Amino acid sequence: MRQPLIVGNWKMHKTAAEGQALARAIREGLHATTVEVVVCPPFTALPAVHAVLHGSPIQVGAQNMHWEDAGAFTGEISPVMLKEWCRYVIIGHSERRQYFHEDDETVRRKVAAALRHGLTPILCVGETLAQREAGQTGAVVATQTRRALEGLTPEQVAGLVIAYEPVWAIGTGRAATGADAEEVIQRRVRGTLAEAFGAEVARRVRVLYGGSVTPENIGEFVCRPGIDGALVGGASLKAESFLGIIHETARAKA
Ligand code: PEP
Numbered sequence: 001m002r003q004p005l006i007v008g009n010w011k012m013h014k015t016a017a018e019g020q021a022l023a024r025a026i027r028e029g030l031h032a033t034t035v036e037v038v039v040c041p042p043f044t045a046l047p048a049v050h051a052v053l054h055g056s057p058i059q060v061g062a063q064n065m066h067w068e069d070a071g072a073f074t075g076e077i078s079p080v081m082l083k084e085w086c087r088y089v090i091i092g093h094s095e096r097r098q099y100f101h102e103d104d105e106t107v108r109r110k111v112a113a114a115l116r117h118g119l120t121p122i123l124c125v126g127e128t129l130a131q132r133e134a135g136q137t138g139a140v141v142a143t144q145t146r147r148a149l150e151g152l153t154p155e156q157v158a159g160l161v162i163a164y165e166p167v168w169a170i171g172t173g174r175a176a177t178g179a180d181a182e183e184v185i186q187r188r189v190r191g192t193l194a195e196a197f198g199a200e201v202a203r204r205v206r207v208l209y210g211g212s213v214t215p216e217n218i219g220e221f222v223c224r225p226g227i228d229g230a231l232v233g234g235a236s237l238k239a240e241s242f243l244g245i246i247h248e249t250a251r252a253k254a
Contacts, residue, residue: 002206004222004253005161005229006246007038007122008236009063009090009210010045019045023052025239030058033250035229038088038122039236043077046085061088061122064096067109069117079117089114090231091121092148094128094167104147111148115156122161122231123148124210125189129168137166141188146196154197158204162189163231169211171233178220178227181209186226215244222252 014022019041030037040061041049050060062085066076082089091114092107107123114121125144127137141164149157164185169176185207194202209221210231221227229249235241 002204002228004035004249005038005206005208006035006242006249007040007061007088007090007161007163007208007229007231008242009040009093009231009233010042010237011063011095011233012042013237014041014045016045016048019049020052022237022239023049023058026242027053027056027058029239029243030056030246033057033246034253035246035250037246040088040090046082050085059087060085061090062086063090063093065089065091065110065114065119067106067113069113079113079119083117083119087120088122088161089119090124090163092124092144094124094126094165094170098167104144107144107148108150111160112151115152115160120160122163122208124163124165124231126163126165126167126170126211132166132168137184138188141184142192145189145192149193149196152197154201157193157197158201161206161208163208163210164189165210165231171212173212175212175214175217175220176209178209178224181221182224182226185209190226213245215241215248218245218248219252222249 038059038061040063062082069080091110096102111121127140131140190202206228208229208231213230213232
């Protein structure tokens with residue numbers, strides 16, 4: 001059994017004080033649930049949010065990291081620094097790929113570095129609108145998944161989280177259909193995992209959907225057996241909508 005997982009990606013929103021207030025509201029509003037919950041604040045809010053959530057079931061994650069432990073990399077944050085505050089780290093988000101030119105090799109190095117330091121990567125994969133319209137969705141998702149995990153052992157891969165996020169669905173209000181997301185996740189994400197690491201690994205990895213998820217549409221995704229939860233951007237910035245998504249997920253997976 002894979003534990004359902006809801007991850008909030010706050011992107012470049014929330015000061016430390018605002019992040020604490022949001023984390024406190026989520027903590028107070030969260031009823032005992034079978035869903036694992038992770039929030040990913042910006043780096044500057046990590047210690048403050050960690051302080052609020054310490055001792056609660058809510059985990060903290062980062063949104064990005066460098067692959068080196070330390071060195072002359074001005075402006076970067078290493079896994080050694082993150083592991084003081086975080087259990088999880090988002091890697092290869094489409095905004096990193098699009099605006100900061102991260103490629104599959106960069107993503108691969110980051111995934112390996114996170115695992116080396118005991119952080120759980122939340123690896124993001126997904127096609128752009130142009131790729132989708134060109135019929136390349138399956139190939140893009142399979143390639144991104146395979147290349148990010150090259151060199152890892154089946155045991156390492158089994159512990160990580162993958163988020164299928166069609167780029168055209170992120171922040172647009174235009175979510176994929178549940179059926180489409182399930183198809184890509186089962187055939188292209190889990191299919192690739194099965195080919196590269198075996199069927200048991202493909203069964204154990206948690207795979208999320210991401211892209212314009214709301215409390216109203218989350219049920220459409222998490223009712224599917226292959227989708228274990230969601231990576232949530234906009235709707236994770238308000239406690240009410242984030243809690244709504246968590247509670248709907250618990251209901252659907254009960
Ligand atoms: C995201 O940031 O990964 C995301 C899915 O954003 P949104 O929910 O706003 O589409």
